[in-house]
Amino acid sequence: MAIPDKRENGKFNYDIYQNWPETERWELIEGEAFDMSPAPNTNHQRISMTISGEIYNYLKGQSCESFSAPFDVRLSEMENPEEQDIETVVQPDIVVVCDRSKIDERGCIGAPDIVIEILSPSTGYKDETSKLALYEKYGVKEYWIVNPEAEYIMIYHLEGKKYSKPDYLRKEDFLESIVLKGLKINLQDIFSHNL
Secondary structure, three states: OOOOOOOOOOOOOOOOOOOOOOOOEEEEEEEEEOOOOOOOHHHHHHHHHHHHHHHEEEHOOOOEEEEEOOEEEOOOOOOOOHHHOOEEEEEEEEEOOOOOOHOOOOOOOOEOOOEEEEEEOOOOOOOOOHHHHHHHOOOEEEEEEEEEEOEEEEEEOOOOOOOEEEEEEEEOHHHHHHHOOOOOOHHHHOOOOOO
8 A cells, every 4th residue: 555645534554554665754543644754853852862861871770661763652452453453553752661571573562651752843733632642542651741842841640541630840840750760850951952
């Protein structure tokens, strides 16, 4: 099947998705294709690298593992789904996975423990709406939304099957994860290189 046009309506699955060129980045949300271009800007990349570095250093010697985009996270309500049954494949900016049985050579199958999305003009609305609902639905324990322009981070924590009201952290605050107990990040370090 051909690569979908940005305006094309259609139902896609992971089996079809795998045949699209590696030079293009796409996400599938419940069968709908979303183009991931253009590439993230410089501030986005700096913030991503800083957060990734903090998490990587914290996780040394622990069982959890972190990954940066592009990294496929395949989500399905089915247990052990076939490729054609997976209609949601996302590429969060950063994920932390503590259950190593979810990691394979193609990425992660099932909900990561932490998902971090860094807002950009082309993806911000989707990150704050459909992806928020998606990560809640599939049981992501912590969802961080990083806003480079306004210099804040919102952290949603899963309580039962719903996200609680988010923690709202500004540049002068410290971020402390509930999932990764003991992780403490000075947000001055995250936002200090903004252009």
